[in-house]
């Protein structure tokens with residue numbers, strides 16, 4: 066019967082891992098695009114802000130960032146978590162999960178922004194110029210000419226980051242989120258066996274295995290042209 | 293008054309004065325070729341004509357209308373509208389790699405059609421019909437440049453000469469009044485230049501004027517009404533092909549042509 070309980074707990078944890086992963090991915094990609102544009106902006110304050118943000122976020126541990134986000138409301142604004150949850154009418158669990166999401170989204174947004182910026186800057190200038198000469202607007206040039214090339218160029222480096230993200234979700238434990246790793250750890254302490262950790266490893270491997278296949282498929286899909 | 297008038301164009305990059313007062317005119321149906329050694333400012337001139345760079349001084353008129361005056365500021369929409377008088381074929385083709393030959397030719401046309409019909413609040417059926425018409429136009433153009441059997445191919449599946457012909461069809465799709473070529477065969481293997489030059493020669497038409505920067509002297513002589521020889525940012529000599537190639541008057545023209553023949 067222990068096995069069933071262990072599996073149930075791990076599945077719950079895995080659910081949180083997948084949710085954190087999905088929310089981070091969905092929000093961090095557009096945020097990354099935004100920060101990438103910001104870092105290339107001709108308006109110096111925006112450019113400086115974005116480059117500075119990326120420098121700070123990439124230069125400090127994600128673990129530290131997650132912890133910091135959970136502490137800011139109380140230590141900076143002097144608002145306790147209990148006040149926040151009663152004000153918003155949400156569960157404590159949800160609040161802690163949101164903190165983790167926020168930290169992850171900012172962190173991965175910065176990493177993605179550098180990948181996207183590199184990709185945009187590596188699209189030959191002639192592509193922009195050809196669009197201009199054909200009377201396209203800046204928006205049309207970006208959407209119809211540049212974007213697809215940027216996606217193709219970003220795919221391999223982004224898939225590396227995304228696979229790292231799967232494993233990084235374990236860091237949400239510092240915010241009190243019971244994701245896959247934390248649930249395994251709890252089970253180890255509860256049942257005094259190591260198998261939950263082994264199972265957790267298998268979960269991570271399967272998840273990343275599926276992602277690896279997916280990225281290989283996408284890369285193949287996009288290989289219909291070469292430069 | 294000529295159809296196309298380029299007056300007193302100056303352009304510098306930082307301290308380097310690249311164009312130092314360029315003046316020439318062109319009629320519809322005429323072809324002018326620009327020759328001159330590398331670094332003389334030929335590309336910069338074409339880029340100023342297409343508003344990829346902005347001349348520091350001077351004006352550009354088309355059909356009696358001043359479409360560029362260095363003294364004035366132009367917003368993005370005005371620039372776009374003015375650019376449409378011109379087409380530019382690049383030395384390096386700059387085709388969009390993710391699109392088929394057909395889509396490369398059709399893309400800008402489709403975007404314009406969509407914009408126009410959206411403003412008119414046209415129905416879906418009208419839009420569909422207009423886009424089908426664009427596809428026909430693009431197909432015809434690709435046939436005209438001899439690529440009727442390659443419309444579905446991506447640029448990476450085409451030879452350099454074929455790519456440049458797609459680029460020419462793409463420029464033609466928007467019916468520019470002045471079509472510019474910047475060394476259209478310089479990036480090609482020698483055996484592929486012929487097919488591109490033949491296509492360009494066939495483009496002579498009463499509908500447009502053409503400005504061709506080229507190092508193909510034989511071609512320039514055959515196709516042009518007028519030759520411009522540029523040196524150090526000025527038009528050193530301008531005249532009919534026979535005059536420039538047989539009786540150049542300026543020392544720089546003579547030495548350029550002499551070096552060219554011997555190379």
Ligand SMILES: Nc1ncnc2c1ncn2[C@@H]1O[C@H](COP(=O)(O)OP(=O)(O)O)[C@@H](O)[C@H]1O
Pocket residue numbers: 305308310328329330331332333334335336337
């Ligand atoms: N964007 C630029 N910035 C600075 N210098 C430039 C730029 N574009 C061209 N130049 C300079 O202008 C000169 C003329 O270049 P170009 O117009 O390309 O000559 P051509 O096409 O006749 O070979 C060259 O010396 C080149 O280095």
Ligand SMILES: [Mg+2]
Pocket residue numbers: 334335336474475
């Ligand atoms: Mg040049």
